[in-house]
Amino acid sequence: NNNGIECMRVLNEIIADFDELLEKPKFNCIEKIKTIGATYMVAAGLTPKVVYDGSETDVDTYLCTLCEFAFAMQDCIKRINKHSFNNFQLRMGINHGSLVAGVIGATKPQYDIWGNTVNVASRMESTGKIGKIQITEDSSRKLDRYGFRFDEPHFVQVKGKGNMKARFLIDRVSS
DSSP states (O other): OTTTHHHHHHHHHHHHHHHHHHTSGGGTTEEEEEEETTEEEEEESSSOSSOOOOOHHHHHHHHHHHHHHHHHHHHHHHHHHHHHTOOOOOOEEEOOSOOEEEEEOSSSOEEEEESHHHHHHHHHHHTSOTTOEEEEHHHHHHHHTTTOEEOOOEEEEETTTEEEEEEEEEEOTTO
């Protein structure tokens, strides 16, 4: 495959398509944090357009938008598969909560996010299933009132946390 050039080209196409999704006004509260290999990390609500007052409505809006973005990514990968005759699938993890964000480094400064919220979201992804969006039980409870549908709760082993309840997000409000 030309020493990985074709693989890099396809991965770049996928990442560029995900980046294009972020340009849609409905996803304006979502920030791309970084890509690491085939991992695409985003966060919602880091730079709100209005002063964040800590109300539940704001957190809920960001969480709903993040889930809608996850579904949009799945739709995007289906389109790519259709046109490229591939069978790529995504494995995603979602969590909500507080975190720390900032730029570190002097020679190659990097913006990044840290904290328990980020670590648990990462564990939701790594312990999830291909083609699924795994979400913490706490996050799924927040989303219940907005019409999102989930499978039955299950337990996942999370490093540093033990067994945590999680669910797979299976359908969106607008379906």
